[in-house]
Amino acid sequence: MDKSWIYELWEKEDKYKGLGVFGTLPEANNEPLLMAITPSEVLAAIRGSRGKSAPGPDGIRKPHLLMWDKDGVKLAHIFNAILYNRKLPRLLKRSRTTLVPKSPDPLELSRVENWRPISLSSTILRLLSKILSTHY
Template identity: 30%
Template sequence: MDKWEEHFKGVLNLENETQAFPAINTTPDGNIIQVTPEEVRATVNQSKVKRAPGPDGIHTEHLKETQEMLLPFWTNLFNVCLRSGTIPEKWRRSSVNILYKGKGQTNDPNSYRCIALENNILKIFMKILTKKLQDSECPEGVVHEDSFKDIYAKFFPHGNSSLYAHYVFKAFDVNSNGAISFRDLLVTLSTLLRGSIYEKLRWTFKLYDINGDGCITRSELGEIVVAIHELMGRRAHQVEDDRKAREQVDRVFKKLDLNQDGVITIEEFIESCLKDEVITKSLQVLDSGTGL
C-alpha cells in the first residue's frame, strides 16, 4: 500500500495555493475583453456529448438543453471571472479516475494512468478563452520566436527578456522548426500548470539542456542564469553582478551534479530537485516563472 501511495503522490497534482490569476480587462491594444452570449452558445453547441461529468455532475447535455434559459447567467458569470481574476472554488476541483493501461502487472501502480474529470462549465469557459487567445496572439495557428519574445516582454517590462525567451521558445519548439503550433503551446502550458512534479522537472531540464544532448553542463547552466538575471532587470557585464552570477552557478551546479563528473544528467537533476524543499514547493504552486 505504501508503494501505491508514494507513486500517486508523484503523478497527481498537489493542492495549489494560488488563489487567483491576474484580472483581465483589456487587450494590448486597449479593447475591452468580454465574453458574448454568441460565444457561449457556439461553444456549448460544439461540445461533445456522452462524456463523463466533473464533480458537479452537470453533463454537456444539460448545458445544451438549458442554454436558452441560462445563457445570460453563464455569460455574466464568465465576465465576472475575467474582471475579478478568479473562478468559483468548485471549478478548481476535479474527479480523478485511475485506469489500467492494458498492459503490465495489475499490482504495479505504473500500469495505471489517471484521468481528471473537470466540470463541463469550466471547459466551456476555457474553450472560449483559448479561442480568444488564439485569435489575438496566434491568428495563423503558430507562434514564431519574435512574437514569442514580444509576449514575454509584456510580462517582464523592466528587464531584458529576449535571451530567456529565446531559451524558453527552444524548449517549447518540440519540432525544432522555429515555430510553435498553438496546440503545442497549450500542451506545454498545461504540463507546466497542471502536470506532476516529475513532468515539470523534465521540462525544466529540457530548458537548461540548451544543446539537447541529454545533460546540463556548467556552461549551459551559466547561460540560463545570465538570462534570468537580465530578465529580472539586472545589468549585464557588471563586475559585482557577474561575480555573484558565477558564484550562483558554482553553488547550484555542485548541488545538482551528484557524482561530480562535470555534467548533470536528468536523473541527477530530478533527484536533487526533489530533495530540495524550496524547489518542490515552487513547482507545486508554479512559482517558477523565472526558472529554478
C-alpha cells in the same frame, strides 16, 4: 518486496536546466482577455463540445446547460464576472481523478506505470477554458 523501481520512476533528477528557446519568445498579447465573452461564443463552445463527455463532480452535463441557458446569456455573464473579478468559484475548482488501467493483465497492474490518471473537472470550467483557448 523490492520497491526501488518507485524511486527510479518518481525521483529521477530533472534533465531540464532552463527554458531554452522558450526564454527568448516575445511577451504574449493578453489584450483579447480584456474583451467580454459573448453569448454566441458560449453557444459555439457548447455546440462544439462532445455531448456524451463525462461530467465533473458537480454532475452537470451539456444538455443541462442548454436547458438552463439556451441563449448562452447566463453563462456569458458568469464567465465575464469570473474574468472581471479574477476569481474562480471554489465549486468550479473541484475535480475528480480516477485511474484507468493500461493493461487487462492483473500482474501488469501491480506496477504504477501501468495505470493512467484521468481528471474530470466541471463542464462549466471546461467551457470557459475552451472559449479562452480557442478564441483568444
